[in-house]
Amino acid sequence: MKKPSIxxxxxxxxxxxxxxxxxxxxxxxxxxxxxxxxxxxxxxxxPDKLSTATSDGGVQSVIRYDVALADSYIARVITPTSFSTSxxxxxxxxxDGSTSVGEVSDATMSAxxxxxxTYEATTExxxxxxxxxxxxxxxxxxxxxxxxxPGGTYRAIVQAECIAK
Amino acid sequence: MRNLCFIxxxxxxxxxxxxxxxxxTYPKFKPSYVGGLAxxxxxxxxxxxxxxxxxLGVFDAEWNPVPFASSEKLLHVPHATRSTFDVFIRDEDxxxxxxxxxxxxxxxxxxxxxxxxxxxxxxxxxxx
Numbered sequence: 038m039k040k041p042s043i044x045x046x047x048x049x050x051x052x053x054x055x056x057x058x059x060x061x062x063x064x065x066x067x068x069x070x071x072x073x074x075x076x077x078x079x080x081x082x083x084p085d086k087l088s089t090a091t092s093d094g095g096v097q098s099v100i101r102y103d104v105a106l107a108d109s110y111i112a113r114v115i116t117p118t119s120f121s122t123s124x125x126x127x128x129x130x131x132x133d134g135s136t137s138v139g140e141v142s143d144a145t146m147s148a149x150x151x152x153x154x155t156y157e158a159t160t161e162x163x164x165x166x167x168x169x170x171x172x173x174x175x176x177x178x179x180x181x182x183x184x185x186x187p188g189g190t191y192r193a194i195v196q197a198e199c200i201a202k
Numbered sequence: 203m204r205n206l207c208f209i210x211x212x213x214x215x216x217x218x219x220x221x222x223x224x225x226x227t228y229p230k231f232k233p234s235y236v237g238g239l240a241x242x243x244x245x246x247x248x249x250x251x252x253x254x255x256x257x258l259g260v261f262d263a264e265w266n267p268v269p270f271a272s273s274e275k276l277l278h279v280p281h282a283t284r285s286t287f288d289v290f291i292r293d294e295d296x297x298x299x300x301x302x303x304x305x306x307x308x309x310x311x312x313x314x315x316x317x318x319x320x321x322x323x324x325x326x327x328x329x330x
Contacts, residue, residue, distance in 0.1 A: 068225045068226075069223075070221045071321075072220070073221075073252075073320065076314035076317055076318055077318075098316050100318060121310075193316055197319065198320075200301070202325065
């Protein structure tokens with residue numbers, strides 16, 4: 038009785054050993070990866086204002102750019118200028134936004150903030166160093182002139198672009 | 203301070219919602235099996251849990267759309283998968299086409315209220 042059970046156990050072990058083979062695949066190429074680390078959350082510090090700023094009770098959006106090849110990409114972050122979802126709004130919404138460098142994997146990347154180009158709602162960063170850069174995005178929406186925002190769900194979209202240059 | 207940065211980095215990585223990747227950075231067009239068309243092969247990797255569809259687009263240097271063909275213009279790339287696709291452009295448009303881009307298409311039911319849309323563009327006219 039003992040021998041057949043040993044053979045059975047050996048057979049089972051050999052089968053499970055072959056079944057546990059796993060293939061890990063990866064590519065090493067020049068590339069840009071956009072990581073959406075944190076989707077933001079709007080805080081509502083006053084009846085007429087929504088803001089992702091920490092001081093306003095919101096959560097900033099955090100986007101990480103990983104670049105494998107230096108000086109090949111431009112990072113472009115566009116802050117919202119309209120809601121993608123909202124209740125009916127009868128007055129204008131004033132939008133403001135900013136993008137700044139947060140964490141960096143290489144100390145020389147801290148120059149990105151100094152050299153950034155901002156126009157309208159867009160901020161451009163020339164990714165001159167290979168590695169990872171975290172960008173913090175703040176968005177603020179103020180409704181009319183001291184008018185309370187109607188109750189409901191509000192959503193807005195931050196666009197993160199990585200353009201080969 | 204270093205420890206604090208490391209901890210913040212780890213926390214951010216742990217909270218990562220995922221990544222969007224498009225390769226190669228500088229694709230080269232070659233004559234295709236269809237006369238009058240040139241093609242190039244692109245690969246997209248989707249690690250974003252909140253996105254499954256990506257819109258493919260070809261643009262000139264001024265961001266005007268350039269006509270192109272592909273098996274799908276709205277790519278279905280489920281989470282943690284890679285998709286390889288060919289982009290076909292008419293020979294006459296070849297000199298005009300500069301950017302090949304993929305743009306994430308967001309669902310309306312994403313729970314967050316400041317949502318991030320991602321767009322990556324490769325450049326077909328090579329490095330500057």
